[in-house]
Amino acid sequence: MNTPTPGTLHIVATPIGNLGDFTARAVETLKRVAAICAEDTRHTRPLLQQFGIATPLLALHDHNESKASAALVHRLLAGDSLALVSDAGTPLVSDPGYRLVRMAREAGIRVSPVPGASALVAALSVAGLPSDRFVFEGFLSAKASARRERLQGLVAEPRTLIFYESSHRIRDFLVDARDAFGGTRKAVVARELTKLFETVLDGDLDALLQQVESDANQQKGEFVVLVEGAADDVDAKIAEGQRLYAKLCEYLKPSQAAKLAAELSGAPRKALYGGEAVE
Structure with missing residues (x-):
C-alpha cells in the first residue's frame, strides 16, 4: 500500500474591511481545499458565501487549537489540503494558528502563505x-x-x-x-x-x-x-535609565538606585538621581 502524499496547509489572508481586497488566488485556494479552519465560523461563513465558496468550515481558536491541531495534521498527512483563515487579515498576526503551523512543519508538511490584507x-x-x-x-x-x-x-x-x-x-x-x-x-x-x-x-x-x-x-x-520610537541613542538611554531608576527606587536608596540604573542603561547618573528633568 502506497503512503499518501501529504497535503498542504495554506495560510490565507482575508479582507480587513473592503471586500475588494480579497485576492483571486485566496478565493481559488479556499474553493479547492478539503476544509477551511476558521477562528469564528459564524464570522467567516458570510464572507465565503459572498464569494461562492462552499468548502466545509472547521473551528480553530485559542480554546481548542492545542487539541484540534493533532487531528488536522493527521488529515494533512493523509493527503487532505487545508486552509487557515482568521476573522480578518493575515492569520497568526494577533490571532490563533501558530501551534498548528508549528506542528505541521514539524511533521514535514508544506505550509504555504497566500498573502493579502494586514492591518x-x-x-x-x-x-x-x-x-x-x-x-x-x-x-x-x-x-x-x-x-x-x-x-x-x-x-x-x-x-x-x-x-x-x-x-x-x-x-x-x-x-x-x-x-x-x-x-x-x-x-x-x-x-x-x-x-x-x-x-x-x-x-x-x-x-x-x-x-x-x-x-x-x-x-x-x-x-x-x-x-514614533525614541529620538536617538542618548535619549533612549536616558529614558531607559529613568524607567529603571523609578523601579529600583522601590527597593533601594535613591543614590544606589541611580548608580545601578546608570550602569545598566548607560545613561548619565546626574540625569537620573533626584528626578532631574532632561531636555
Whole structure:
C-alpha cells in the first residue's frame, strides 16, 4: 500500500474591511481545499458565501487549537489540503494558528502563505513614521497596571511601535501612552482601515488624545496605534535609565538606585538621581 502524499496547509489572508481586497488566488485556494479552519465560523461563513465558496468550515481558536491541531495534521498527512483563515487579515498576526503551523512543519508538511490584507502593514504604510524598522506589540493587557508597565518598558525603544486596540479601551490606551512616552511624542491613530469610516489621525500624543476625547466617532471601530520610537541613542538611554531608576527606587536608596540604573542603561547618573528633568 502506497503512503499518501501529504497535503498542504495554506495560510490565507482575508479582507480587513473592503471586500475588494480579497485576492483571486485566496478565493481559488479556499474553493479547492478539503476544509477551511476558521477562528469564528459564524464570522467567516458570510464572507465565503459572498464569494461562492462552499468548502466545509472547521473551528480553530485559542480554546481548542492545542487539541484540534493533532487531528488536522493527521488529515494533512493523509493527503487532505487545508486552509487557515482568521476573522480578518493575515492569520497568526494577533490571532490563533501558530501551534498548528508549528506542528505541521514539524511533521514535514508544506505550509504555504497566500498573502493579502494586514492591518498593521496597512497602517504603517500611511503613517508617515519611520518604517524601515518597527516593533509590533499587538493588543496590550486589558489590565491597566500591566498595560502601563509594558508601555514604560518600551520608552527607550528606538523603532516605530505598533499596537492594536479596541474601541472601549482606545482612550485609556492613549492616556497611558501619553504618560509613558510624553505628550510631545509623535504618533498615529488609524481607525477602521479600508472601511467606510476610515480615518488616520497624526500628531503628538497630547493632540491625538484631545481629538479622540472630543469626538465620539473617533472612539468607535478597530484601531491601529503607531508611536514614533525614541529620538536617538542618548535619549533612549536616558529614558531607559529613568524607567529603571523609578523601579529600583522601590527597593533601594535613591543614590544606589541611580548608580545601578546608570550602569545598566548607560545613561548619565546626574540625569537620573533626584528626578532631574532632561531636555
